[in-house]
Structure formats: structure tokens, C-alpha cells
Amino acid sequence: MLVKAQLHVHSTLSACCDKENTLNNIVNMCALLGIKILALSDHNSCRNFLPFDKLCKQKGILAVPAMEVTTAEEIHVLCLFNHYEDAKLLCDDIYNSLIKVKTNAILYNPQNVLDEFDNVTETEQYLLSVASSYGIYELFDKVKKLNGIAIPAHVDRETNSIISVLGTIPYDLDVRCVEITSSCDEKLKGRLKSKYNVIISSDAHCLEELCSADGFYIDVEEVSTKALIKRLSY
Amino acid sequence: MTTIKKLIDVLELTVFNFTEDAKIDSFYIGDLLSWVMGKADTHNCWLTVMNNINVCAVASLTESSCVILCEGVQPDESLKQKAIQQNLCLLGCRLPLFEAAKSITENILNAC
Numbered sequence A: 001m002l003v004k005a006q007l008h009v010h011s012t013l014s015a016c017c018d019k020e021n022t023l024n025n026i027v028n029m030c031a032l033l034g035i036k037i038l039a040l041s042d043h044n045s046c047r048n049f050l051p052f053d054k055l056c057k058q059k060g061i062l063a064v065p066a067m068e069v070t071t072a073e074e075i076h077v078l079c080l081f082n083h084y085e086d087a088k089l090l091c092d093d094i095y096n097s098l099i100k101v102k103t104n105a106i107l108y109n110p111q112n113v114l115d116e117f118d119n120v121t122e123t124e125q126y127l128l129s130v131a132s133s134y135g136i137y138e139l140f141d142k143v144k145k146l147n148g149i150a151i152p153a154h155v156d157r158e159t160n161s162i163i164s165v166l167g168t169i170p171y172d173l174d175v176r177c178v179e180i181t182s183s184c185d186e187k188l189k190g191r192l193k194s195k196y197n198v199i200i201s202s203d204a205h206c207l208e209e210l211c212s213a214d215g216f217y218i219d220v221e222e223v224s225t226k227a228l229i230k231r232l233s234y
Numbered sequence B: 001m002t003t004i005k006k007l008i009d010v011l012e013l014t015v016f017n018f019t020e021d022a023k024i025d026s027f028y029i030g031d032l033l034s035w036v037m038g039k040a041d042t043h044n045c046w047l048t049v050m051n052n053i054n055v056c057a058v059a060s061l062t063e064s065s066c067v068i069l070c071e072g073v074q075p076d077e078s079l080k081q082k083a084i085q086q087n088l089c090l091l092g093c094r095l096p097l098f099e100a101a102k103s104i105t106e107n108i109l110n111a112c
Helices: A023-032 A049-058 A084-097 A136-145 A162-166 A186-195 A207-213 A225-233 B004-011 B033-039 B054-061 B077-085 B097-109
Strands: A002-009 A037-040 A062-064 A066-070 A076-080 A111-114 A120-124 A149-152 A177-180 A197-200 A216-219 B014-017 B026-029 B044-048 B066-069 B089-092
Touching: A002 A023, A002 A076, A002 A207, A023 A037, A023 A049, A023 A207, A037 A049, A049 A062, A049 A084, A062 A225, A066 A084, A076 A136, A076 A225, A084 A136, A136 A149, A149 A225, A177 A186, A186 A197, A197 A216, A197 A225, A216 A225, B004 B066, B004 B089, B004 B097, B014 B077, B026 B097, B033 B054, B044 B054, B044 B097, B054 B077, B077 B089
Parallel strands: A002 A037, A037 A062, A149 A177, A177 A197, B026 B044, B044 B066, B066 B089
Antiparallel strands: A002 A216, A066 A076, A076 A149, A111 A120, B014 B089
16 A cells, blocks of 8 residues: 655654654654654654654654664664564663763753643753664664664755765665655756665655655555565565 | 964965964864864864864864964865954965974973
8 A cells, every 4th residue: 555654753852853853743744744654763862752653643644653763873773663663672771871961041042851832841951863883784773673664764865865975885784674855956866766665755854855855655565564574574 | 372474474384364363372183173172272273184064173173373274284275264254364384283382382381
């Protein structure tokens, strides 16, 4: 069945994210856009997942446990999981391995953990988007062991993408799927499509970006995290 | 320790953006932005080959006095514009990182 998905969205837990990107705003906007599969992928954290999941369920949307991990090489990798518990395991490991940098109120928005009513329940003091201690190979192994999928994010971007940092997508890294931006060069897109599943996500840090990106269609056996990961790993 | 102006003069640096002279208390070399964020002290002079817009955010966060792009690296347009906007002193050096550090040590730090 063909369903509309959006697999890369940031909430207020990401310091570079707009304050308006609260859980209710994201879920309601995606419901309006007809999104059926939605991943909340904050930098190095899935701490907003449980209330997000609750809100998604109310709108008939499948919430995918996810996060956008920054590897030791500063490559952004979208990690999707079947179960929240698996994502949480990685989230805790990653948090402990982050270089501790205090956030700066002038440069960044507060990294807010929210409840289902968008009330702030906690504000993270250390910047979450910095590099973790996991190199890209180690991260891919870890995610695979947790039955998830690691997807190099926005590979056509000039910063924090696997191609900008390593110069290529290494042949010995078990990449099944890559994410590109909507402005990806057609030639690169064609090359990537011949080797990998290619998804286009919004990487939305504000509601306007979420709205204009509009998601993408994916053919899955059923609307479940298992079927999604199976399709993207194919 | 030294000042931006002295660095520009002694190392014959290219000036991409300069607003006012300031003191430099320490130096830091690195290209992985997270490391720089976590380790560079305030009023530092940061030597790097990174030339994208994120350099400006990291320099602001660490309160760097100036940034020197080494190896003859040019700032991309977005970094250049952001540096002007945020009054970040952005300089260029044709030397590789090690050679630049060596030159600073020999001609400025040890010459004091």
C-alpha cells in the first residue's frame, strides 16, 4: 500500500529548531498534510517520543521511534527503530558519550522536553547536536543490532553529510537507504537511486519547512515500523 | 598574550572581515566543530580549514577573538556574509595548520 511518510522532523528538543515546532503543532500539521508515517528525529535524542507517540495515535498516524545521530566524524545519520525501548537504549548511550557543551541562550533556543500538552517538563542544558563518540561504522553496527536502520541524512548537503565529510559513501558500510534534500542535483539523485533506497525528507526545523516539504510516498506491506524498516532495508 | 592586529602583521594574514582589534589569550586548532565547541577557551584564536557557515556559530559560542582559515582556504559566501553580520574577525593564512602554529610560536609567542 502506498502511504505518505515524513521521516525527518525536529521538535523543540533540538536547539536549532523553531520554538513553534511543538509536538502538537508537528502532529497536527502532518495530519493536515495526510502523513501516515511520521518520525520525530531530534539531534541525538528521542526524549520527546512518548508524548509524540500518544498524539500521533490520536490522529491515526504511525509514530516511528527515531533520532538524528551525530557521529564522531560529525556526519548526521537518521536512525529509525521498531520499538521505543531500542531507540532509548541508543539515546542513553549517545547522551553519555556527547562532548559536554553548555547551550548559549543567545545562539540557541532552549532544548525543551515536552509533555502531550506541549508543557515544558525539562530543559536540557547541554547541547545535544554535538558529535557523539561513535564513528559511523560503529553506529551502523549498533543500530543494526537494535533491529533499526541507519540512514545517512541529507547526503547532498555541504555540511554534516556523509559525502561532505568522507568524500563518498564507503562501499564497505552497510548502507541500504540514503536521505536527500528536495534540492538535490538530478545527476547525484540518479546515481544514488541506482544503489540505494532514496528518501526525501524535510529535516524541518520550523512549521513552514514541514508544510512545504510535504512528505513522500512509500510502498509498504502495512503501516508498521517493521514493514517500514523492511522496505527501507530492501 | 597577543592581539589580532599583531597576528595579521606578523603572519601577513588575509583579512576577510575585521572590525576592531582584540586580545588573544589562547590558540586552538581543530576542524571537528563539536571538539572546538567543547574545548576552545574564550578570547581564543581558532585555526581551522573548515569554511562553512557553522564556523561563525562555533566562534560565537566559544567567544573566539578571531578565526584563521589556513591552507589558503577561502570562506564560502555564506560564512563571509555571516562573519560581517556578526562582527566575527575572519582571517586567512596560506600556510598549512602546523606551519601556521609553528610560525605563531616562533614569531609571536617566543618572541615576546
